[in-house]
């Protein structure tokens with residue numbers, strides 16, 4: 001029998017093998033990615049038994065900075081990742097969707113710590129109690145402040161400046177998917193050995209797709225060009241394989257992950273109630289945009305690439321259209337034509 005270990009490439013081994021490709025190649029980013037992988041395993045353990053251990057399910061009775069109800073697992077995941085980053089010694093601060101402000105870690109004497117992390121510790125947590133996939137999303141930047149405690153500017157960088165980004169999806173299997181700017185690779189957790197193992201090397205977003213993901217319930221609240229695009233998706237047209245399939249499970253990481261494998265577009269447009277949509281630029285949109293572009297897909301605010309947006313606040317939101325390039329192009333075309341039309345009125 002061939003040696004099964006021969007084919008296994010663990011996350012740690014892959015990171016070390018590819019360290020030479022990291023921007024500003026140094027062991028620090030490798031160490032940071034490994035620490036995130038470890039925290040993911042610990043959170044995965046709690047997510048997987050959430051249905052059994054009653055005290056981890058349910059709500060905290062508190063809300064986050066966006067006024068959203070916090071689940072116990074939200075807070076647990078938030079604390080776990082913050083602690084993992086704090087003790088990693090490679091991160092000088094973290095901003096998360098669950099905390100009002102960023103957290104500056106105590107500077108380590110004699111060590112010039114280079115990186116900061118923006119984090120959504122448990123996206124889609126509303127699905128915890130109904131056993132639908134949820135995810136963690138992370139985004140890593142080099143600090144721009146020169147020394148001492150990190151500053152707000154370190155966290156408010158354009159998405160283009162990310163040195164790494166990734167997500168963990170806690171689903172039928174637990175996967176960690178990340179990029180350091182040299183393509184996108186996916187690792188599946190093998191519980192029997194407690195290691196993330198390379199399972200999806202070099203992800204490529206199909207240039208087109210037949211799946212659209214959006215909260216159809218907001219249809220009447222969307223801008224007219226978006227309503228027209230959704231009508232385009234549902235129209236009968238054999239030549240372009242329409243109508244497309246509608247898939248939306250209320251967990252962006254899960255919808256994004258499926259679309260990256262099968263082809264598709266995820267949309268969270270502005271609505272009459274939320275002029276900038278619901279999703280956060282720093283904690284959800286920038287990291288997934290980095291992954292999408294690195295996998296040959298596209299991520300747009302409707303007007304400009306997500307990663308070209310200049311953040312001004314930690315919790316700012318942006319509309320997002322992300323996925324197969326041809327589908328995002330189509331949405332941008334419809335929005336552009338509407339703008340030209342309005343200008344001619």
Ligand code: P6P
Pocket residue numbers: 123124125126215250251252253278279
């Ligand atoms: P709605 C989860 O709260 C989330 O941030 C994304 O994961 C998900 O796609 C979206 O919000 C769901 O929002 O308004 O459609 O319920």
